[in-house]
Structures are given as C-alpha cells and as structure tokens.
Amino acid sequence: PPVIVIEPLTSRPSPPASTVSVPPVTVSVGEAVSLTAFTPSSEATTVMSPAVSSFRKRTARRRRSPMRRSSAEAMTDRPTNFLVTGGAGFIGSAVCRRLAANPALHVTNVDKLTYAGNLASLRQIENAHNYLFVRADINEEARILDLLRRREIDVIMHLAAESHVDRSISGPGDFITTNINGTFNLLEAFRDTKGQKFLHVSTDEVFGSLGETGFFTETTPYAPNSPYSASKASSDLLVRAYHHTYGLPTLI
Numbered sequence: 001p002p003v004i005v006i007e008p009l010t011s012r013p014s015p016p017a018s019t020v021s022v023p024p025v026t027v028s029v030g031e032a033v034s035l036t037a038f039t040p041s042s043e044a045t046t047v048m049s050p051a052v053s054s055f056r057k058r059t060a061r062r063r064r065s066p067m068r069r070s071s072a073e074a075m076t077d078r079p080t081n082f083l084v085t086g087g088a089g090f091i092g093s094a095v096c097r098r099l100a101a102n103p104a105l106h107v108t109n110v111d112k113l114t115y116a117g118n119l120a121s122l123r124q125i126e127n128a129h130n131y132l133f134v135r136a137d138i139n140e141e142a143r144i145l146d147l148l149r150r151r152e153i154d155v156i157m158h159l160a161a162e163s164h165v166d167r168s169i170s171g172p173g174d175f176i177t178t179n180i181n182g183t184f185n186l187l188e189a190f191r192d193t194k195g196q197k198f199l200h201v202s203t204d205e206v207f208g209s210l211g212e213t214g215f216f217t218e219t220t221p222y223a224p225n226s227p228y229s230a231s232k233a234s235s236d237l238l239v240r241a242y243h244h245t246y247g248l249p250t251l252i
Contacts, residue, residue, distance in 0.1 A: 079130070081106045083153045085138055085186065086160030088117035091201075095157060100125040108151050109133045110144070111160065138182035145189040154196045158186055161232065165205070168228035179231035180238070187242045198250045200239040205229035 082099055086092040087109030099107045107125075111117050113135055125131045132151075136143055138160050147153075160182065162168070162175045183200070190198050207216040208223030224230040236252055243250040 078152075079104050079106045080155065081108070081151055081153050082155045082157060083108045083110060083148065083151065084157045084159065085110050086116075086158075087111050087133075088113060088119055088122065089159065090116070090118075090121075092159040093118070093121035095159065096122060096131065097125055100128050100131045103130060106130045106151075107132070108147065108153065110136050110138065110147070112137045114162075116163070139177065139185055141185050141189070144185060145192060148189050148193045148195070153193065155199065156186060156190055156195060156197070157199045157201070158183065159201045161201075161235075163203075163228065165226045165228050168226050168231070172227035172231075175227050175231040179228075180234045183235035183238055187238060187248070191242065191246055191248060196249060198239065198242075198248055200236065200250060200252045202236050202252055203229065203232050206233040206236060 082105060084092055084096050084099070084107060087096045087107075088111035092109070092111070096107055096109050099105050107130060109122070109132065111133070113119070119126070119133070122133065126133065134147060136147070138144060148156075160178065162178045168175045187198065204216050205226070206222050206224050206229050207220045208225055208229075210216070222233050222236075224233045239250050239252055242248045
C-alpha cells in the first residue's frame with residue numbers, strides 16, 4: 001500500500017530545549033498515527049491524524065448518549081412510547097407537556113379526571129401528533145392491559161394517586177383502591193407486556209412527620225401516619241417487591 005512519510009517541519013522554529021525532537025515516521029495509509037513528545041515532567045501529548053481524531057470523537061459521543069436505542073429500535077426507527085398515569089394533574093400535566101415536546105417520544109396520558117384533573121393544562125399539546133389522552137381508571141384491568149399492548153408502551157410513569165392527608169382521614173377507601181390496587185394492576189400489566197421501565201412516583205409522607213428541624217433521606221425508615229401515606233408506602237413496597245421477585249426494571 002502507499003505510504004506517508006511524516007517529518008518535523010523545518011520551516012518552524014526549533015522546539016524548546018525541554019522537548020525532544022521527533023524523528024521521521026513511516027506508516028501505511030489508514031493506520032493511526034501517534035507522535036509523542038515528552039516534557040521533563042514526563043507528561044505526554046499525543047497528536048493523531050484528523051480522521052482518527054474525528055472517529056474517536058464520534059464514538060465518544062455515542063458512548064455518552066443516555067438515550068441510545070437498541071439495535072431493533074434503530075432498525076425499525078420506532079419512537080419510545082410513554083404511558084403517563086395521572087397526566088391531567090398538576091405534576092402529571094407538566095410531565096406530559098415536557099415529553100410531548102420531543103417528537104421522538106409518543107405520550108399516552110391516562111387519567112380518571114377526578115377533582116384533581118384539569119384538561120385545560122394540556123391544551124397546548126392536545127392536538128400534537130405524538131400525544132393521546134385516554135380517560136380511564138387504572139383499576140380497569142382489561143382496558144389498561146389492552147392499552148399497553150395496542151400502544152406498545154415502553155415506559156410507564158405512574159403519577160396517578162389519591163392524595164391529601166385530610167381526604168384520606170374522611171374517606172380512606174378510595175386511597176386503598178387507587179394507590180394500592182391500582183399500582184398492583186399497573187405492575188401486572190407491565191409485567192405481562194415486558195416494558196423497559198416502570199417509574200413510580202412516591203411522596204415524602206411515607207417517612208412520617210418532621211418537627212421544627214431535620215430532613216428525610218432515601219434511607220429514612222418508613223413511618224406513615226395517615227391512610228394516605230400508608231397507602232403510598234404500600235404501593236412503594238409493591239413496586240420494590242416486583243423488582244426483586246420478577247426482575248421488573250422499576251424506579252421509585
């Protein structure tokens with residue numbers, strides 16, 4: 001094959017005394033070129049051909065990307081499909097708007113539209129090509145499972161929950177039904193369809209109450225003090241159990 005001869009440029013000023021001159025190097029075309037000059041501190045500076053440098057930069061960018069898709073996804077160019085429960089709520093609607101802003105993501109919003117649901121917060125994306133709203137209860141087992149299958153859901157972001165301590169004191173039944181049974185139903189549907197990630201949104205209420213000072217961490221023991229916090233702690237433990245028992249890719 002043809003060869004390239006690399007020699008120090010004679011038109012440039014002589015290298016400083018602290019740097020060792022590099023002798024001529026002969027290499028084959030396409031071979032990575034590395035010329036190393038050592039300073040008195042023994043630190044090395046590597047010079048490589050532009051083609052090799054560009055290749056390494058592209059490879060590094062691909063390795064760093066957190067959203068790399070599998071080979072099957074790359075072949076079909078299929079978008080990532082999200083199911084957001086409670087997506088008409090204050091936090092859930094913000095999540096849906098953020099996700100739908102990315103055309104590579106498809107968002108299915110499931111909400112029962114109780115007192116906390118407000119479709120007005122979703123008007124800016126209601127006609128988006130990658131967004132769909134479905135009014136449903138997460139305890140509708142057959143419907144939820146069918147939705148996950150038809151929409152080919154990859155990621156569930158589970159925000160739907162009965163909330164507020166005072167409401168749980170006056171009517172705890174709804175909290176048990178939605179927060180515990182509803183989470184169980186979603187986990188079963190997710191297990192059946194073999195999704196990629198189940199994100200379960202909890203609350204700091206599961207850790208109990210704080211006084212005038214102090215703070216909670218993720219290692220604080222659970223100490224729920226109301227039907228609301230007890231139902232959320234129960235749903236957290238269900239998600240944890242499904243991860244350890246069935247190997248589901250969950251995150252609390």
